[in-house]
Amino acid sequence: MHAPAFPIAPLLPRIRDSLAAHPRLVLEAPPGAGKTTQVPPALLDAPWLGGRRIVMLEPRRVAARAAAGYMARQRGEPVGASVGYRIRFDSKVSAATRIEVVTEGILTRMLQDDPELTGIGALLFDEFHERHLAADLGLALALDVQASLRPDLRIVAMSATLDGERLAGFLDAPRLSSAGRAFPVEVAHFPARRDEAPEPQARRAIEHALAAHPGDLLVFLPGQREIARTQALLAAHPPPGDHELLVLHGDLTVEQQSRVLQPAADGRRRVVLATNVAESSVTLPGVRVVIDSGQAREPRLDPNSGFSRLDVVAIAQASADQRAGRAGRVAAGWAYRLWPQSQRLEPQRRPEIAQVDLSGLALELAGWGSDALRFLDPPPAGALAAARDLLRRLDALDADHAITARGRRMLALGTHPRLAAMLLAPDDRGRIALACDLAALLEARDPLYPRSDAVAERWQALAAFRAGRAPAATNRSALAAIDAAAKQWRRRLRCDAAPPASAHAHDLGDLLAHAFPDRIARQHPQDPKRYQLANGRMARLFDDSSLYGEPWLVASELRHEAKDALLQRAAPVDEAHLRAAFAAHFREGDEVHWDPARRALASQRVERFDGIVLSSRPAGRVDSALAAQALVAAVAELGLAALPWSESLSQWRLRVQCLRAWMPELGLPDLGDEALLASLDRWLKPAFAGKTRLDALAEPELAEALKSRVDWNLRQRVEQLAPTRIAVPSGMERRIAYALGDEGGASPPVLAVKLQELFGLAETPRIADGRVPLTLHLLSPAGRPLQVTQDLRGFWDRTWPEVRREMKGRYPKHPWPEDPWNATATHRAKPRGA
Structure with a gap:
């Protein structure tokens, strides 16, 4: 060549x-x-x-x-x-x-x-x-x-x-x-008609481009579904002229892909409907026109399924430029964009690591033996923690996040950890073959046209397809792809058993339980359409659900809503299988919880499957070993205001918070509401030892618990740098009040004092090693504010004469000297007869 x-x-x-x-x-x-x-x-x-x-x-x-x-x-x-x-x-x-x-x-x-x-x-x-x-x-x-x-x-x-x-x-x-080889490309935005869907707009753009420009057309559409709809529209309303219609996406066979990547043998013009696989790395010869929907299917974490799914999203500007450049590879070209010119795109594509399920990444890191790797964009901490929680449920990680022997076997399969756990669960060839079917079904697009929440119906459609009698309301190409993927999984697992011709719905559910242990669900005893999930949440069935009446389900897909999740796809599971396969998840013991009506703790004997309560009965006396945790949970629910705060303890907490802002080098801990609620187990739980009521906690005990967050030397520094009281020229000590502002920052500390007590003082007092001036609330003899200032010298020089004139007649028993600089400071009225 x-x-x-x-x-x-x-x-x-x-x-x-x-x-x-x-x-x-x-x-x-x-x-x-x-x-x-x-x-x-x-x-x-x-x-x-x-x-x-x-x-x-x-x-x-x-x-x-x-x-x-x-x-x-x-x-x-x-x-x-x-x-x-x-x-x-x-x-x-x-x-x-x-x-x-x-x-x-x-x-x-x-x-x-x-x-x-x-x-x-x-x-x-x-x-x-x-x-x-x-x-x-x-x-x-x-x-x-x-x-x-x-x-x-x-x-x-x-x-x-x-x-x-x-x-x-x-x-x-x-x-x-490197320089590229590109000819100029004329870019235009092809307007949509009112309420026009993207596919009809694409069909009109194709018809216009075929009539107005030479060469082949490359049409970027989000995915196979949109390609199929556009194909159907072009078949129903074919544009004039002799041209060949082709498609390009990742699920085509090698032969089909090769045909698209080669020039037309008969010289006809070609219209290629493609996903973003044509955006880079592959070259389509003869393309002079690009029609760009401005959309792509990209992975996003789907909380409904627990997997990353391909969602239709707007492309980035970099992708739009690269797509347009495909029209200028062989000669000058044209690019039509099917979005308004006013629409602004993100400059670059967001990395997947920021927006997809990270359970596979977490398992890879555990298998590597270190997560101290250098990532261009580090994985989000919250998503990584959630991924590790799932892996512990799947028995892939131990409590210390180290990979288990089962986790290593899952890792070797190179698929999503949920699917790997399911594929490794069965120990006989027939069930392994069935697990391969389920893995292929879970990874594929839905082969059923009408809505159904039963996983069994999808597997039955696959079995019927294999027998040559696929139901009419199914996507045969999707079933063929699922059958091929299942065959590959059987080969990968060295399973020489043929896929079963029939299977009970419980057989499917028993396998799915190993992939979705957090979504095993038990029917609510009072409401047969509601289910409690193993993760503690609630879910409900469709009104016309084919799963109605099943006592136990496992959900492969949920739609999270404000109240209950919606069970979109599930299979029944046998309780006897759960008790055998998940024996460690069934537990019975005393549980203590906060009863808000009684404002006291209550104890119950509870049987559970993870977060599902199977039975409950009163247990009598509250177990003191469990009480402390229950009281901490009560504070987490009721808020810190439920604790016995004194004014002095509240002020001590504020003093620490203010010093943390004024002098960050001290390294004082965060004592804000959010930080304290997040660390209740560390600082508050020990104070509840031996207690069974919230009001049994005394203020001194709360003070000691809170102050334990600050070591002894730093506590002494708090007293020195943010004192509760300060001596004034009258010889008295007056209180300093501390507060936080609306945004949570430190407000200036306040010293409220009668102005006669400050005679002779020139400079505003300061704290925190002189960094922070006090805000003086200068009070009348009756304790009413006359002036608020941080500039005491300026007050004596400029404002005192006016205050003296106004106040002297109102409070004649108190001194109002013309010269406050040399007057004697006092907290008393003038002596009788003075």
Whole structure:
């Protein structure tokens, strides 16, 4: 195959030289520059590679196959010789393979299985700007390997639209940029008609572009559903002219994908309806017009299912620019955008790590043995904690977040931990084959057209499809994909059993329980449509649910609502199976809780399955060992105001909070409401030892508990720096009042004092090592405020004469000297007769 000249060709020697001098590189190259297919072969003879393999990561299976196929054709070889690929459930590699194109999850498995990456000299992360979770994790693991085991390993991050400066800074790597090969593209926004859906708008744009412009059309749509609807519209109202309609998405067979990626044999114009797999890494010849819906399906955490699902979202501006650039690869082109020109897009795509389920990541980190990895964007702490909670429920992690033997087996399967737990649960071949069916069903789009909340109906449709009698109201292509995926799972698990022809609904539920132990649900004793879930929440059935009357269910999909969740997809589960398989989750014991009506603790003997109460009866005397925790829970519910605060203790707390703001170097703890409520177990629970009532806690005990948050030396500093009282010139000590402002910040402390007590004092008193002036409330002899100031000197100089004139006649028994600077300060009235 004759290789065309690619724009990146002049840069290839510099790429080789850079990697000879530095083990990491950031390479920016626009679409069409040739980075995907030209860089790996150019590195094969580099001395630093030493004859080892190059592994290049591609975010999509279509791109991985296409890139491997193109490089193999360049070398005049079949795929699987010196260039091969590995993707999920498919690979073409051999002992001779030097360049291996893999999808992102494959690298994670390679690293976990062989952290030294034996025989591999370079890792190339293509299209890194897409920021898939697997790519972020792969890069973090690779950096760890490079730092500790393989300093000779080369790492290259490549992208067309990338914040290269930030990534180069993170990697401490050189940054090279290649020119692209692009012709001008005229961009226009194709207006929608009133209340027009996206697919009819796309059909009109296609018809207009076919009539107005030459060349092939590439139409970006969010997913297969939108592609199918647009196909149907074009079939019902075909645009004039001779053209071929094709589709491109990740679920096509290799042959179907290859057909789209090759020029039309008969020279006809082509209209390609594609997902964002066509946005990068694959080249469609002859495209002169791009029609962009402005949308894509991207992973988002779906709390309904517990998995990351593909949601339709607006693309980023970088993606819009890259899509438009596809029209300028062979000649000047045109791009029509199906969103208003006024709509503003986010500049860059958000990384998946910030918005998807992290249970797989948490399991990978546990398997690696460390979570002290360097991520370009660290995983959110809350999402990571929730992921670890789930993994403990699945018995993949122990209480210390260390991976268990079962967790290692789950990790080796390379799928979502929920599915892995289910696939490993059965021990006979027939149930393993059924678990493979369920895994394929859970990962796939719904094959049923009418709404149904029964998982069993979906499996029955699959079984009927296999028997050649699929129900009419099903998607046959979806069932075919599910059947193929189930077959791959059976092969992966070395299960030689045929899928069962029939299965009881309880068989499905018993397996699903291992994937969703937190969503096992028991029917409410008073309301048969409501269920209590093992995680403690409540859920309800559809009004026309086919699951009505089942005493136990396991939900594979929920829709969370304000009150009860809605059971969208579930299967019945057998209680006897639960008691056998989840014996440790059934517990009976005394529980103590706060009774708000009695304002006292109550004790009950409770049998539970996790958060589900199976039975309850009064237990009589409150167990003192459980009482302290129950009282802490009562305070968490009622708030800190339920505790016996004295004025002096409240002020001490405020003094600490104010000093924390004025003198942060002291390192005083946060004693705000939120911080105290979050740490009740640490500081308050010991004070409730031996108590069974909330009002049994005395104020001195509360004071000691609260002050235990501050060590003894710091307590002395609080007394010195934020005193409760201060001596004034009259010889008396007056109280300082502390407070917080509306925003929670420290307000200026207040000293309220009769102004006669300050005669002779020039400067406003200060606290906190002189950093904070007191706000003086200067009072009349009757205790009423006459002036509020932090400038006492200015008060004597400017305001005192006026105050003296006004007050002298009103309070004749008190001194009102003309010269307050030299008058004697006093807290008393003038002596009788003075």
